Amino acid sequence: MSGGPTVPGLLRQRAADTPDAVALCHLDGATLTFAQWDRSADALAAALADDGLRVGQRVALLFDEREWFGYATAFCGVLRAGGVAVPLSARLPPGQLVARVTVAGAVGIIREGCAVPAELGGWQRGPAGAATDAVPDRATPDGAAQIIFTSGTEGSARAVVATHGNLTHGHDTTPGRRQLAHSRYFLHAFPIGTNAAQTMLLTGLAAEPAALVVPRFDAAEVCAAVEEFRVGTLFLVPSMARELLASGEPDRRDLSSLVLVGTTGDVLPAAVARALGDVLPYATIVNTYSSTEAAPARTTMVFDSRRPDAVGRGAVRITDDAGREVAAREVGQVWIGSDAPPRRYLDGGDAATFRDGWTRTGDRGRLDDEGYLHLTGRDASTIHSxxxxxxxxxxxxxxxxxxxxxxxxxxxxxxxxxxxxxxxxxxxxxxxxxxxxxxxxxxxxxxxxxxxxxxxxxxxxxxxxxxxxxxxxxxxFPPAGSTPAAAPVTVVERRLADIWASVLGVAAVGRDDDFLALGGNSMSALRLARLVSDQFAVATPVSALYARPGLAAQAAWIADRMSGSP
CATH class of the missing domain: 3.30.300.30 (ANL, C-terminal domain)
Structure with missing residues (x-):
């Protein structure tokens, strides 16, 4: 393969094998062929080399969501010139945008359709360039290709470096061995700058079908596109799947062309997977589990009603916090493995995450007796109660x-x-x-x-x-006592508040307070039920109190029974 196993090498191979095949397509019918993509990447690479871009220097990419053709050109052009691409989301607030460009150490920005905060220095340019002859590929398989940021849902996002070998691992452009050959189009609506969108870009380079790119997920627009283009493969994140189901659009459109619906980016809840299967009966529902740090290591799972919460099996290890493997059914740290070149953190600190071909995902989970992985949550989201x-x-x-x-x-x-x-x-x-x-x-x-x-x-x-x-x-959820408590209003509320105070050992109770949030448990709830039964002459099962833990709700329930209401 010309260029070896590098990202621009994949593009050059596809341009040689299938020059007129459509690589990317917009909803309005505009297309980008592999030959056009390759030539425009060459033009940009030549211009960047003339500008003095050195191998290994980092270039930020900031593109409007509608500019996928320009983005694809910029990504491959920077890499062909030997640079490292830093994909950024146009939806980032200006302060976060500045911070990420600074952390990545970008020497300049290629942008289209986006304003750049004044605080950013370095050069700026667009992706366009005049056609040129093929330029040498300055990328190497073990050289850095991109820096992308983790989701940062619990804290600060971290910059993750991926090499060309990491990005191209598993992608085979050989005719007859290309991915998704059952489809003429695969569709996604992942925003530029996200890890999911980067996966789709690489899939578009190597897969058989054209990538139909949608700027922003809208259930009606996506379903209309599936019907019009007879899309065979649809990629979603679980939040999009929920939006799709809530819209009712699958009942109004002919989506029978779909044979594969893949979800990624998060775990697909079993209830959502079942509902997708119901409205898309011809499609196989597959969830992929990975992380920004672990890719391309992953597990995939065709939804199975016998094990609805499983996310796949394969190269998975579960360890305790000291790194020792635990037995089946025991919960611990989740590691997934791959023989691909590993990723790394830009700021170091890799030892706790990357180890001998294994990547710790930050999730906790267990393996069942058949080796299927079941997640129990993230380390950061475990609640110590x-x-x-x-x-x-x-x-x-x-x-x-x-x-x-x-x-x-x-x-x-x-x-x-x-x-x-x-x-x-x-x-x-x-x-x-x-x-x-x-x-x-x-x-x-x-x-x-x-x-x-x-x-x-x-x-x-x-x-x-x-x-x-x-x-x-x-x-x-403001801390208890941080807002004035609303005083009980009715006679029943005031009497019940006194009972609560006695049972829970608190000084005062408001009508909006929650019995369990104030420290109630099964034993104190049993005592509460007995006192309510005695003082209000109302038969009170503990289940009735658990079903309505708020003081006002309990008082209303008691008042109804006192008045003879069912």
Whole structure:
């Protein structure tokens, strides 16, 4: 292969083998062939070399979401000139954009359709250039090709370096061996600058079908495109899958051409996978599990109702925190392996993440007796409630099973008694917390796992990769005592508040307080039920109190029974 196993080498090979084949396509029918892509990358590489770009220097790429042709040209042109591409999202706030360009050490920016903050120095240029003869490929397989940032959902994003050998691993451009040969088009709507979009760009270089690129995910637009272009393969992140299902568009469009729906970027909840299978009966639903650091190492799993929460098997290890492998069914650190050249952090500190061909993903999980991986949550999202480790992932999976819950996230909130307790943020069909939510969860989760505080929002904050930005949710749960408590209003509320204060040993109780959030547990709930039964002459099962832990809700339930209402 001319150029060897480098990214521009893949492009040159495809341009030689299939020059007139469409590589990228827009919804308006505009196309970029492999020959056009190769020539425009050559033109840019020559211009960058003339500008003095040296091998190994880093160049930031900032493109409007609609400029995929220009972006593809810029990415391969920078790499052909020996540079290192730094893909950035046009959706980043100016401060984050400046920070990432600075961290990456970019000497300049290639941009199209985007404004650049004034604080950024270095040179700027567009991707266009005059046609030129083929230029030498200055890239090498073991040379750095790109710097991309992790999602940063729990903290600061980190810069990850990938070599050409890492990016091209597993991509075979040989006729008859190209990926996705069952499709004429594969479609994705991943934003430029994300790891998922980079995966799609490399797939577009090596796969058989053309890449139909959509600037921003819109369920109606995507389904219309699938119908019009007879798309065979659709790539989504789980949040897009939920939006697709909620839209009702699959019932209004002919999506029978879809034979593969692949999800990536996060774990696909079992309830969402089942629903996708129902509305897309001709498609195989596949979830891919990896991470920005681990790629191209990954596991893939065709949805299997017998093990709905599994994410695949293969090169997976589970270790304790000291790095020792644990037995099947024991929870520990998840490592996934590959014989591809590994990635690394730009700022160092690799030893805890990269080791002998294995990459620690930052997730916790277990292997079942057949070797399938089941995730239990991220290290950073484990909730330490008393002496129990609560997996926010497991709680979210249970919440997804409720028919009124469209989306959800679980975070840890401080608790004066337990240290931390789980709290849930929901997007529901009605815009309100389902009345039966606690009873629904009681049959699926243990007491410490049931969220003690629950709020509803219109939409969860997500990054460009579709992952929930957990740190943005904690402000929805102010610390106890940080806001004035609303005083009980009715006679029943005031009497019940006195009982709560006695049972829980607290000085005062507000009408919006939550019994469990104030430290209530199964034993104190049993005592509360007995006192309520005695003092209000109302038969009170503990389950009735657990189903409505708020003081006002419990008081309303008691008042209804006192008045003879069912």
């Amino acid at each position: 008393g002496g129990t480790k609560v997996s926010s992932f497991a709680v979210e999976q249970a919440l997804h099973g409720h028919p009124d819950v469209r989306d959800c996230a679980v975070v840890a909130v401080a608790d004066p008694v337990w240290g931390e307790r789980p709290a849930a943020v929901l997007v529901t069909r009605t815009g309100a917390v389902p009345a039966d939510l606690r009873a629904f969860l009681a049959g699926r989760l243990s007491g410490p796992e049931i969220p003690q505080r629950v709020v509803c929002v219109d939409a969860l904050p997500r990054n460009d990769g579709g992952k929930v930005v957990a740190r943005s949710l904690r402000g929805l």
